[in-house]
Amino acid sequence: MTGSVLSSGEAAMILFGCFFLGLFLRIPVAFALGLACLPILLIEPRLDTMTLMSETFNAFNSFILLAVPFFLLTANLMNVGGVTDRLMNLSRALVGHFPGGLAQINVVLSFFFAGISGSSTADAASQSKIFIAAQRKEGYDDSFSVAITAVSAVLAVIIPPSILMIVWGGILTTSIGALFLAGVIPGLLIGVAQMATVHTYAVRRGYPTYPRSSIRQVFSAFERAALALLTPGIIIGGKVFGWFTATESAAIAVVYAGFLSLFVYREMNLKGLYAALLDTGRLAGVTLFCVGTASAFGWLMAYYKMPQAILTGVSAWGMSFYETGFFISGVFLLVGCFLDAIPAIIIVGPILAPLAKTVMMDPVHFAMIGIVSLAFGLVTPPYGLCLMISCSVAGISMRSAIRDTLIMLIPMFLVLALIIMWPSVSLFLPSLISPEFLN
Numbered sequence: 180m181t182g183s184v185l186s187s188g189e190a191a192m193i194l195f196g197c198f199f200l201g202l203f204l205r206i207p208v209a210f211a212l213g214l215a216c217l218p219i220l221l222i223e224p225r226l227d228t229m230t231l232m233s234e235t236f237n238a239f240n241s242f243i244l245l246a247v248p249f250f251l252l253t254a255n256l257m258n259v260g261g262v263t264d265r266l267m268n269l270s271r272a273l274v275g276h277f278p279g280g281l282a283q284i285n286v287v288l289s290f291f292f293a294g295i296s297g298s299s300t301a302d303a304a305s306q307s308k309i310f311i312a313a314q315r316k317e318g319y320d321d322s323f324s325v326a327i328t329a330v331s332a333v334l335a336v337i338i339p340p341s342i343l344m345i346v347w348g349g350i351l352t353t354s355i356g357a358l359f360l361a362g363v364i365p366g367l368l369i370g371v372a373q374m375a376t377v378h379t380y381a382v383r384r385g386y387p388t389y390p391r392s393s394i395r396q397v398f399s400a401f402e403r404a405a406l407a408l409l410t411p412g413i414i415i416g417g418k419v420f421g422w423f424t425a426t427e428s429a430a431i432a433v434v435y436a437g438f439l440s441l442f443v444y445r446e447m448n449l450k451g452l453y454a455a456l457l458d459t460g461r462l463a464g465v466t467l468f469c470v471g472t473a474s475a476f477g478w479l480m481a482y483y484k485m486p487q488a489i490l491t492g493v494s495a496w497g498m499s500f501y502e503t504g505f506f507i508s509g510v511f512l513l514v515g516c517f518l519d520a521i522p523a524i525i526i527v528g529p530i531l532a533p534l535a536k537t538v539m540m541d542p543v544h545f546a547m548i549g550i551v552s553l554a555f556g557l558v559t560p561p562y563g564l565c566l567m568i569s570c571s572v573a574g575i576s577m578r579s580a581i582r583d584t585l586i587m588l589i590p591m592f593l594v595l596a597l598i599i600m601w602p603s604v605s606l607f608l609p610s611l612i613s614p615e616f617l618n
Contacts, residue, residue, distance in 0.1 A: 183483065184223055190483040193218050194476070208519050208562075209465070213472035216479055226482075231475050238474035238525075239467060242426055243349040247342050248463035249429030253436045254296030255458050257407065258305060259451035260440020265404040266291045267309070272400040274374070275389035279381025281317055282327050283374055285310045289331035290370045293338040294411030295432075297345075299557050301462060303332035303565040307572035317387050321575050323380060326558075326583035329569040330591075331373055333554040336520065338366035340414045340432075343550050345425055346470065346521050351528050356419045357543045358550075360608040365551060365598055372590035406439055419613055466521065473522030477529065486530040493534060500538045504599035507531050507545065508552045515556020519564070523553055540602075547605040551595050558584055 185193070194215055201211030213231060220226045238244075257263060270287040277283045285306060292302050306328050314324040336343045339359035348355035380386065392400070410432055417428040440447035447455075480486060498506060510531060514523045528549060535545040557565040560577055566584060570577050598604050 183225065185219065185483065187483045187485050187488050190219055190479070191485050193222075194479060198476070202517065208522065209469040209472050212469070212476045212522060216472075216475050219479055230478075231472075234475040234478045235471035238471045241349055242424075243345060243355075244467060244470065246340075246345050246426040246429040247466055248459055249426070249433050250295075250297040250340055250342060250345075251301060251462050251466075252455065252459040253410070253429065253432040254292070254298065254301055255455035256433065256436040256440050256447065256452075257295055257410070259447050259455050260436065261444045261446035262295075262404075262407040262436070262439065263288075263292070263305065263309075265400075265407055265444075269400040269404040271389065272392040272397045276391035277374070277378060277381075278388055279319075279377045279386040280389040281310065281314050282319065282323070282377045282381065282386065285314075285327055286331045286370060286373045286377060289334050290338065290366070291408070293335040293366065294340070294414075295407075295436075296335055297340045297342040298462065298466075299332045299335040299554070299565050300568065302335040303329055303557075303568045304572075306332060307569045311569065311573045315573075319386055320384070320583075321573055322580045322583045323384075325566070325569045325573045325575060325580040326587050327373070327377060329558045329563075329566040329580075330584060330587045331370075332565045332569075333557050334366055334370060334373075336554050336557070337362050337369060337551055339363065339411070340418075340425070340429070341550065342466070343520055343524065343553065344546070347524050347528065347546050347550065348425070350525055351532055351542070351546070353542045353546050354609075355425045356421075356613060357609040358546055359415045359418060360612055361543050361547050361605040362550070363608055364604055365547060365594060368594045368597070368604070369551075369591055372594055373587065376587050376590055406443060410435060469519055469521050470525065473525040476522070477526045480526065481529070486533075489530055490533055494537060498538070500540065501600060503534060503538045503540065504548055505596075507535060508548050508595060508599060511549050511552035512555055515553040515562070516559050517562055518556070519562065520550075520553040520556060523556070524549065541606060543609055544598075544602045544605055547598055548595075551598060555588060555591070555595075558588070 197215035197218055198211050201214055216231050217228065220228050220230055267284065267288050270284040274283040274287050289302055289306060296302055310328055311324050315321060339362045341362060344358040344362065345355060347353060348358055413435060414428045414432050417423045418425050423431065510527060514527050556562055560581065563577065566577055566580065570580055
């Protein structure tokens with residue numbers, strides 16, 4: 180950049196060198212991003228260390244990001260208010276008779292819970308506590324139990340209301356309502372692919388199956404869970420039909436979850452409310468702090484025009500629409516192995532967005548390729564946060580579970596390829612319900 184002490188290349192070497200050094204030293208990602216900014220801020224006379232504070236604060240000062248703690252609180256209120264138990268009973272009534280019944284319930288409950296929490300890490304933590312010990316008692320292999328729990332938890336970032344969609348919409352000014360609609364079909368396809376994988380494992384390894392529920396039992400379970408199942412409808416429907424913004428829909432979901440837990444189901448007391456608020460504060464603090472430092476990191480990249488330099492080189496390759504889609508996916512898959520999804524969106528998303536635009540890729544299609552690709556990083560080492568959580572609960576090493584995890588990711592790769600090759604997989608619902616959201 181003209182007038183700067185450092186060139187784009189020199190700044191990139193310092194910025195990314197310090198960041199990867201921090202990761203090597205096992206410094207948490209959010210802190211590593213912030214610390215990587217400091218050397219440049221000290222070297223560059225036009226900047227100072229207060230830039231880190233101001234850019235971090237500017238990232239926090241976002242009305243859209245208020246939705247993040249609200250969605251987390253909704254999920255926690257439903258956990259302590261008896262909603263999770265009702266959804267689990269419904270899942271058992273629907274798929275318990277399939278081969279590998281408990282693991283099938285695991286996947287379906289993750290699908291239901293994804294429509295409430297929007298957070299894969301929250302899903303992985305709660306599901307691991309519920310299912311891993313139970314599956315161990317029924318004779319499931321630990322590696323399989325950990326793998327299916329971690330892999331099914333990633334549905335929470337694909338099925339709306341996803342926190343990643345909210346962050347993506349805020350950073351790249353893409354319609355959040357369109358993203359919510361676009362995630363439904365890919366989420367269903369991935370859920371079905373996971374259930375098919377469980378079926379194959381169960382048949383080959385002889386995992387147990389529950390008796391088939393009667394029609395009456397299915398309707399009874401659905402009736403008990405019906406009010407809880409309305410939560411995703413309130414969130415998504417309100418946003419899509421313009422009744423309220425994403426943040427307002429999240430706040431209304433909190434009120435609704437609190438009403439169900441306190442006055443309808445009457446299973447939440449003051450101690451449970453305190454636990455839900457405490458857990459929400461901890462998770463939201465970690466998430467939003469990562470948003471802040473990643474934004475400062477991304478601001479420095481923009482200051483030195485690193486995205487333009489990268490894009491100039493890549494654009495010279497002359498890739499087609501499909502080649503660009505697979506290239507974008509490959510970048511997000513690689514970055515997701517080392518970086519949390521939120522900072523990856525903030526740093527990499529703005530770099531690749533112009534590349535997607537050069538091949539006339541719809542912004543919503545681009546977003547779904549990025550979000551689904553980043554979901555893999557939640558269960559792949561060295562980062563693999565969901566896999567790490569599940570392994571920690573099970574008391575086994577990540578190395579023990581990695582083989583089954585990678586096998587379960589194969590059908591997900593096929594769904595990802597389908598999303599890239601056929602944009603209508605993700606764009607069908609937005610174009611059908613609210614076409615004004617697209618382009």
